[in-house]
Each structure stands twice: as structure tokens, then as C-alpha cells.
Amino acid sequence: MSALPESPRSRLVHGERRPLSAVERTWGLVGFHLTLLRRTWRGLVVSRFLTPVLFLAAMGIGIGRLVDRSSGGVAGVPYLQYVVPGIVMASAMQWAVGESTWPVMTLIKWNQMYAAMLAAPTRVADVLRAHWVVVSFGIAWGSGVFIAIAALFGGVRSWWALLGVPIAVLTAMAFVAPLFWFAARTDNEEGFTTIFRLVITPLMLFSGTFFPVSQLPIWLQPVAWVTPLWHGTELARPAFLGDPLDPGHGAGWAIHLAVLTAYVVVGGWGAHRAFRARLEA
Numbered sequence: 144m145s146a147l148p149e150s151p152r153s154r155l156v157h158g159e160r161r162p163l164s165a166v167e168r169t170w171g172l173v174g175f176h177l178t179l180l181r182r183t184w185r186g187l188v189v190s191r192f193l194t195p196v197l198f199l200a201a202m203g204i205g206i207g208r209l210v211d212r213s214s215g216g217v218a219g220v221p222y223l224q225y226v227v228p229g230i231v232m233a234s235a236m237q238w239a240v241g242e243s244t245w246p247v248m249t250l251i252k253w254n255q256m257y258a259a260m261l262a263a264p265t266r267v268a269d270v271l272r273a274h275w276v277v278v279s280f281g282i283a284w285g286s287g288v289f290i291a292i293a294a295l296f297g298g299v300r301s302w303w304a305l306l307g308v309p310i311a312v313l314t315a316m317a318f319v320a321p322l323f324w325f326a327a328r329t330d331n332e333e334g335f336t337t338i339f340r341l342v343i344t345p346l347m348l349f350s351g352t353f354f355p356v357s358q359l360p361i362w363l364q365p366v367a368w369v370t371p372l373w374h375g376t377e378l379a380r381p382a383f384l385g386d387p388l389d390p391g392h393g394a395g396w397a398i399h400l401a402v403l404t405a406y407v408v409v410g411g412w413g414a415h416r417a418f419r420a421r422l423e424a
Contacts, residue, residue, distance in 0.1 A: 172273030229352030237362025301385030314375030
């Protein structure tokens with residue numbers, strides 16, 4: 144039996160063509176999300192610029208002056224420099240949750256664009272990967288802009304603060320992956336409102352964003368220790384203060400990275416299984 148001829152390397156030829164690679168499949172789906180983004184970017188710019196700046200002005204500058212005047216700052220640094228990393232991570236969390244709830248429900252249930260994507264030569268992993276790439280890009284862009292603004296107000300001490308961008312992306316993905324899992328398993332968007340009210344808002348207040356977790360009651364501190372936002376904030380704060388590998392800060396950068404990565408890996412595994420069950424049934 145004669146061997147089949149090799150598929151040509153280029154796809155821009157007549158006849159048999161090689162299959163699409165994972166990168167090509169993902170990039171094609173990224174194009175869909177970028178098309179949507181071109182239509183909505185103005186609203187995103189306003190929300191991702193205005194909300195953190197308001198927090199910076201109110202908490203970092205307004206309340207910060209009172210804190211500095213009465214106690215000389217927090218953990219030996221001005222309150223503005225203490226709170227900026229927390230605001231960056233909390234903003235990344237809010238953006239991540241906003242992108243992983245109603246938009247995902249829309250693509251699964253209301254306009255069924257995920258199902259349409261799978262009608263092309265793509266896979267569930269490609270669908271997830273493309274959406275996550277776009278979300279990560281938006282988180283990185285928003286975090287970078289806010290860090291630059293905070294630096295203008297004196298809220299950044301070191302160039303190491305640029306590490307805040309990948310840390311913010313990792314922290315955001317620690318929410319994105321599990322929430323995609325949740326969104327794929329629910330038929331009712333009311334659960335998203337519950338998540339915002341009973342999970343996201345408390346996390347902002349009690350995960351070391353605005354004050355050290357050590358100020359919480361002892362019984363409540365372990366709850367903060369298992370949250371992605373606390374690990375992201377504790378990982379970012381030493382970088383913003385100029386010592387990203389500070390071994391005495393929190394649980395240590397290796398543990399924070401391991402916990403955040405575990406959230407992403409486990410959440411990604413669950414999201415893939417849930418999407419396959421929902422879209423390929």
C-alpha cells in the first residue's frame with residue numbers, strides 16, 4: 144500500500160491542507176473576542192480607569208492622610224504605598240469576575256456563540272484558551288495603566304512594581320477558571336449576583352487589601368489565607384515596595400505562587416470538563 148502524500152505545509156494552496164494547529168485555532172477565536180472588544184472598548188476604558196482611580200483617591204490619599212497622621216502609616220510604609228498593591232489586585236479580581244459570569248452565560252446560553260465556535264474545526268480547549276487570552280490581555284492592560292497612575296501619585300516605590308502586572312493576571316485567572324466552571328454548570332444567572340454580594344465584596348474588605356489580615360479576629364484569619372486575593376496581594380506588595388523576594392512577608396512568594404497556580408489548574412480542569420458536558424452533549 145502506497146503511503147499517503149504529505150499534507151502541504153502552507154494552507155494557502157489548492158488540494159489537501161494540513162490541519163489547523165492549536166495556535167491557529169485559538170487565534171481565530173481570539174479574533175471573535177477582539178471584534179466584540181472593538182465595539183465596547185470605550186466603556187471598558189472608563190470603568191477600568193475610573194474605578195481604581197476613585198479607590199486610590201478615597202482610600203490611598205483621603206484615608207491615607209488620616210492613617211499616616213495618626214499612626215505613621217502601616218507596616219512601616221505610608222498608607223498610600225501599602226494600599227496600592229491591594230487595590231490593583233482587588234481591581235483585577237473584579238474585572239475577572241465581571242468577565243467570567245454574565246458574558247460566559249451569554250456565550251453559552253443566550254446567543255450560543257460557543258456552540259457556533261465548535262461547529263468550526265475547533266475544540267473546547269481552544270474556546271476556553273481564546274477567551275482566557277483576551278481576558279488576560281485586558282487584565283494586564285488595566286493593571287499596567289493603574290500602576291502608572293499610582294506611580295504619579297507616589298504610590299509606587301520601585302520599578303519592581305511592574306511585576307504587579309503578571310501577578311494581577313495570575314490572581315485574576317485564579318478567579319476566572321473556577322468561575323467559568325461555575326458558569327458552565329448553572330442555568331440561572333441569579334447565582335452571579337450572590338457571588339458578587341457574598342463572595343467578592345467581602346473578599347475586597349477582608350483579604351489584606353486595605354489593612355493587614357492580622358487585624359482580623361483570629362478565627363477569621365484562616366478564611367482570608369485561603370482566598371486568591373490575599374495570596375495575590377501578599378505576592379504583589381513586596382514587589383511594589385522594592386523587595387519582591389522578601390522572605391519575611393506573609394507566607395513566602397513560593398507558597399503564594401503555588402496556591403494561585405493551583406486555583407488556575409484545578410479551575411481550568413473543572414471548566415474544561417463542564418464545558419465539554421454542556422456544549423458537546
